[in-house]
Amino acid sequence: MAPTPSSSKFNQNHSIKTPQSKHRLNFTSVRTPNPHPSPNPNSTVKENPQADHPIEVIGRIRDYPDRKEKPNCILQANPDNQTLRVRADIGYRDFTLDGVSFSEDEDLDAFYKKFVESRINGVKLGNKCTIMMYGPTGSGKSHTMFGCSKQPGIVYRSLKDILGEQEEGSDAERSGMCTFVQVTVLEIYNEEIYDLLSSNGGGGFGFGWPKSGNGSKVRLEVMGKKAKNATFISGTEAGKISKEIQKVEKRRIVKSTLCNDQSSRSHCMIILDVPTVGGRLMLVDMAGSENIEQAGQNSLEAKMQTGKINQGNIALKRVVESIANGDSHVPFRDSKLTMLLQDSFEDDKSKILMILCASPDPKEIHKTICTLEYGAKAKCIVRGPNTPSKDKVGTEDSSAIILGSKIAAMDQFIYKLQMENKLREKERNEAHKQLKKKEEEVAALRALVEGKESAAREEEINLKVNERTRMLRLALEKKLEECQRMAEEFVELERRRMEERILQQQQEVEMLRRRLEEIEFELSRPRDENNVENRSSMDGSSFAIRLLGVYADEDPGMVKSMDLDMGDQEPFVPDVKCVDMAAQKSNGGILNLGNYPYLNHLNQVVDHDVLAPKYGGKVCLSTVFEEEEVEEEDHREKMDDEEVEKGVIEVKRVIGGSGINLDAGSSPQKFETSEPSIRNSDLKDRSEGKCLGSESLEDVDPASSRRLRIQNIFTLCGNYRELSQHNITPLPAKKMLEDADPQSTPFTGLKEDSVIRNSGKENSPILKDVPLVDSGKNLFDLMALASDENYNPLKESNDAQPQIDVHVKWETSKVNNGKFITTLKVVRSATLADLRKLIEIHLGAENQAFSFLVLGDPTGAPIPKEKESTVQAIKLPICNNQSQGYLACLRPSNHLPLSPVPATPMENKLPLSPLENKLSFTPSSCLSVQCDGLSPKLAQHLNSTPFITLRKH
Numbered sequence: 001m002a003p004t005p006s007s008s009k010f011n012q013n014h015s016i017k018t019p020q021s022k023h024r025l026n027f028t029s030v031r032t033p034n035p036h037p038s039p040n041p042n043s044t045v046k047e048n049p050q051a052d053h054p055i056e057v058i059g060r061i062r063d064y065p066d067r068k069e070k071p072n073c074i075l076q077a078n079p080d081n082q083t084l085r086v087r088a089d090i091g092y093r094d095f096t097l098d099g100v101s102f103s104e105d106e107d108l109d110a111f112y113k114k115f116v117e118s119r120i121n122g123v124k125l126g127n128k129c130t131i132m133m134y135g136p137t138g139s140g141k142s143h144t145m146f147g148c149s150k151q152p153g154i155v156y157r158s159l160k161d162i163l164g165e166q167e168e169g170s171d172a173e174r175s176g177m178c179t180f181v182q183v184t185v186l187e188i189y190n191e192e193i194y195d196l197l198s199s200n201g202g203g204g205f206g207f208g209w210p211k212s213g214n215g216s217k218v219r220l221e222v223m224g225k226k227a228k229n230a231t232f233i234s235g236t237e238a239g240k241i242s243k244e245i246q247k248v249e250k251r252r253i254v255k256s257t258l259c260n261d262q263s264s265r266s267h268c269m270i271i272l273d274v275p276t277v278g279g280r281l282m283l284v285d286m287a288g289s290e291n292i293e294q295a296g297q298n299s300l301e302a303k304m305q306t307g308k309i310n311q312g313n314i315a316l317k318r319v320v321e322s323i324a325n326g327d328s329h330v331p332f333r334d335s336k337l338t339m340l341l342q343d344s345f346e347d348d349k350s351k352i353l354m355i356l357c358a359s360p361d362p363k364e365i366h367k368t369i370c371t372l373e374y375g376a377k378a379k380c381i382v383r384g385p386n387t388p389s390k391d392k393v394g395t396e397d398s399s400a401i402i403l404g405s406k407i408a409a410m411d412q413f414i415y416k417l418q419m420e421n422k423l424r425e426k427e428r429n430e431a432h433k434q435l436k437k438k439e440e441e442v443a444a445l446r447a448l449v450e451g452k453e454s455a456a457r458e459e460e461i462n463l464k465v466n467e468r469t470r471m472l473r474l475a476l477e478k479k480l481e482e483c484q485r486m487a488e489e490f491v492e493l494e495r496r497r498m499e500e501r502i503l504q505q506q507q508e509v510e511m512l513r514r515r516l517e518e519i520e521f522e523l524s525r526p527r528d529e530n531n532v533e534n535r536s537s538m539d540g541s542s543f544a545i546r547l548l549g550v551y552a553d554e555d556p557g558m559v560k561s562m563d564l565d566m567g568d569q570e571p572f573v574p575d576v577k578c579v580d581m582a583a584q585k586s587n588g589g590i591l592n593l594g595n596y597p598y599l600n601h602l603n604q605v606v607d608h609d610v611l612a613p614k615y616g617g618k619v620c621l622s623t624v625f626e627e628e629e630v631e632e633e634d635h636r637e638k639m640d641d642e643e644v645e646k647g648v649i650e651v652k653r654v655i656g657g658s659g660i661n662l663d664a665g666s667s668p669q670k671f672e673t674s675e676p677s678i679r680n681s682d683l684k685d686r687s688e689g690k691c692l693g694s695e696s697l698e699d700v701d702p703a704s705s706r707r708l709r710i711q712n713i714f715t716l717c718g719n720y721r722e723l724s725q726h727n728i729t730p731l732p733a734k735k736m737l738e739d740a741d742p743q744s745t746p747f748t749g750l751k752e753d754s755v756i757r758n759s760g761k762e763n764s765p766i767l768k769d770v771p772l773v774d775s776g777k778n779l780f781d782l783m784a785l786a787s788d789e790n791y792n793p794l795k796e797s798n799d800a801q802p803q804i805d806v807h808v809k810w811e812t813s814k815v816n817n818g819k820f821i822t823t824l825k826v827v828r829s830a831t832l833a834d835l836r837k838l839i840e841i842h843l844g845a846e847n848q849a850f851s852f853l854v855l856g857d858p859t860g861a862p863i864p865k866e867k868e869s870t871v872q873a874i875k876l877p878i879c880n881n882q883s884q885g886y887l888a889c890l891r892p893s894n895h896l897p898l899s900p901v902p903a904t905p906m907e908n909k910l911p912l913s914p915l916e917n918k919l920s921f922t923p924s925s926c927l928s929v930q931c932d933g934l935s936p937k938l939a940q941h942l943n944s945t946p947f948i949t950l951r952k953h
């Protein structure tokens with residue numbers, strides 16, 4: 001049997017110190033300076049400057065060249081290459097080592113030269129060195145130790161380094177100066193030591209090499225700190241020995257696990273003795289420390305196997321901790337591995353290089369941290385000085401030495417902890433500073449975002465805002481006060497105006513009342529005084545004569561009904577609606593206003609049902625003509641029994657000037673009167689052909705007849721009243737005409753031949769070309785003329801006086817450019833007063849205040865209104881145009897508006913009754929020329945005669 005290295009004669013010179021001998025580890029040959037001098041001057045370290053770290057720890061971080069996507073590296077080496085930082089999501093942790101190597105940066109060759117070569121050189125000089133690979137499974141221990149096909153590992157490189165490039169039979173070998181080595185390869189599996197160089201079927205060196213890896217392994221016993229009877233190979237050629245080692249390497253028990261396809265299930269120990277110098281190199285490839293479940297070892301055998309593997313690792317851990325702690329007992333014998341490594345820890349010349357293999361994979365972080373913790377603890381082991389006299393001293397001295405060594409180790413450990421603490425504190429301070437800096441930046445950004453850069457600026461803005469708000473509030477209050485004052489002034493002004501108007505209207509009402517009394521007085525005179533002769537002799541007032549004639553008892557030709565409703569409350573705007581009877585005829589009873597341009601916008605049919613409730617309770621004035629439809633004079637006799645189609649001409653004042661077409665024939669029963677003057681009985685009489693003149697009425701009821709007259713007159717005298725409901729019973733026109741006295745009525749000669757014809761010219765007013773019978777005809781005459789569409793000028797000219805044309809225009813001034821108004825056809829005897837009436841009708845408004853200018857007059861002065869009735873139209877200057885008519889030049893009065901439109905919007909909103917409103921706009925001179933035949937008071941009263949509705953029979 002080949003001698004074991006321990007039994008080699010080269011090792012006889014080395015003293016073997018065990019814990020039992022109480023000798024502490026001490027290196028004397030290869031000593032590295034203490035990198036951490038004790039800060040404590042009283043510590044034993046100072047007293048023992050020889051204190052040394054027997055274990056050096058190097059981190060070897062593997063690489064994953066085969067992976068396409070490399071994992072994020074959780075390990076980072078500091079620039080000094082002695083601190084390895086493990087980064088995690090929650091932070092990091094630093095481990096101080098003697099060196100760090102990343103296989104990505106340094107291949108095995110570089111790693112070897114950097115961290116291993118120096119130790120190998122020491123072995124060549126006779127030192128003892130133990131290089132052990134420690135780390136979790138799959139971390140690259142075997143790879144680092146044995147290498148791969150491309151690059152050899154530490155075993156082969158060290159062998160080569162120790163033996164050099166020697167060849168067999170060289171001069172050096174012949175002279176005996178060459179170096180040779182003895183190599184022993186052991187496997188510790190399941191706490192058994194197997195000799196990988198020996199097999200049951202083979203011999204030892206030269207002849208005992210196993211032929212193949214399949215041979216059964218020889219189990220060895222441990223004797224002391226060595227494997228008893230272990231086989232070794234010796235030689236001087238590195239190549240040969242390397243090949244043999246490669247062969248036995250394959251004999252290791254390898255198993256595929258979840259962590260590693262080729263996981264080493266055993267610890268492998270290669271012992272290289274250099275007998276010539278006494279050097280010894282122990283290379284230990286430990287099995288991976290692993291979690292049983294994680295490794296997928298579920299079977300009992302696998303679990304026991306893994307447990308045994310871990311037993312060696314745990315025992316080694318305990319040994320390291322025990323030595324680091326300075327325990328008096330170091331549990332070397334807890335495992336076969338530690339038993340064989342005892343010399344490495346105890347021999348002063350022995351140096352341990354622990355290579356911590358780790359993975360940068362974040363999944364392996366837990367194992368990596370455990371490995372680094374273990375290595376950091378091993379690095380702390382301190383070996384005390386080996387005093388020459390220690391063997392001689394007694395037990396007490398040895399104890400003192402041990403205690404001193406322990407104290408020194410503890411001091412060293414404390415110092416290291418303090419240094420680490422300081423380092424941590426420094427890092428914490430730096431982190432705190434950075435945190436503070438970041439917080440300041442965040443606060444500055446937040447202040448910038450929120451616009452709170454400075455409190456002073458904000459305060460300034462607030463002050464400005466407050467000042468501005470105060471100024472605005474003051475200005476607003478000032479304006480409010482001003483508005484309030486203006487409103488009060490305006491209200492006061494309006495109130496005064498109202499009062500003035502009320503006063504004025506009261507005066508007018510009083511005046512009307514007096515007029516009424518006068519009229520009553522006149523009407524109450526004896527009947528013989530009211531005959532035509534007497535009337536014609538009364539101041540030549542033709543209008544009064546006609547008025548009385550109209551209401552004379554023997555006037556059967558016309559029936560006028562005038563309703564008076566004293567409860568009128570609605571404001572109304574002057575607006576005239578004339579309904580052409582002829583148009584009604586041709587239109588089947590429906591009145592057509594389309595021929596009247598100024599009423600075109602009013603051309604809509606309004607149902608009486610709509611009007612009845614609206615105007616039923618108002619003060620109304622209406623005169624209704626019921627015209628018999630007579631086609632020819634020869635058929636008059638036959639028409640007595642026929643139902644006569646009736647037309648209604650109504651002139652209304654309606655709010656807002658809305659136009660109305662009345663279909664009088666369609667629903668005459670809706671025009672029921674509320675006045676006794678036109679009762680149903682009266683109407684019934686009418687339908688029977690009786691004349692409803694004053695005389696007939698008096699026959700029926702003298703009191704009511706009188707009342708009717710008074711009301712008619714009152715109505716004529718100027719109240720603006722709204723048309724109300726009239727119940728019109730169709731009357732045979734012929735009967736009415738027969739009953740009428742042609743001598744006693746002013747309408748004699750008018751009949752259906754007297755018309756007001758629409759000339760059809762563009763912009764022609766309704767009363768254009770109106771033939772004026774004579775200057776004595778009043779408005780009734782004129783309107784009666786206008787109601788006949790069958791006007792024949794030739795016939796008229798035969799029955800009446802010859803006519804003249806009067807061209808009416810405004811006087812040229814700054815506000816009026818002499819606009820032409822119309823041409824009127826009047827009889828030669830017509831006066832300017834008659835012209836005035838026609839012009840006012842033509843203009844469609846009653847407030848047209850103007851004066852006639854006699855242009856031939858050298859003064860050019862206007863003719864006073866009182867004299868208009870005395871001046872004939874033929875006195876006007878002759879116009880030189882083709883028609884050879886007369887020119888009536890009108891000068892608008894300044895004090896009255898040319899338009900009936902209210903001057904101010906407030907006038908539309910006056911909170912007065914219609915009567916009050918109307919009085920302010922009542923034209924004072926509207927009909928003055930017509931009143932020449934009456935007393936001044938009556939004439940004045942008639943000036944405010946309202947629009948009327950005529951019913952012609």
Ligand SMILES: Nc1ncnc2c1ncn2[C@@H]1O[C@H](COP(=O)(O)OP(=O)(O)OP(=O)(O)O)[C@@H](O)[C@H]1O
Nearest residue numbers: 062063103137138139140141142143260263264288
């Ligand atoms: N630095 C590296 N570069 C390239 N490949 C490597 C490196 N380290 C390890 N490997 C590869 O990883 C695999 C596992 O490595 P290895 O067998 O050395 O791990 P181990 O620590 O010995 O595991 P176990 O304890 O289970 O034996 C091997 O295939 C190996 O070639």
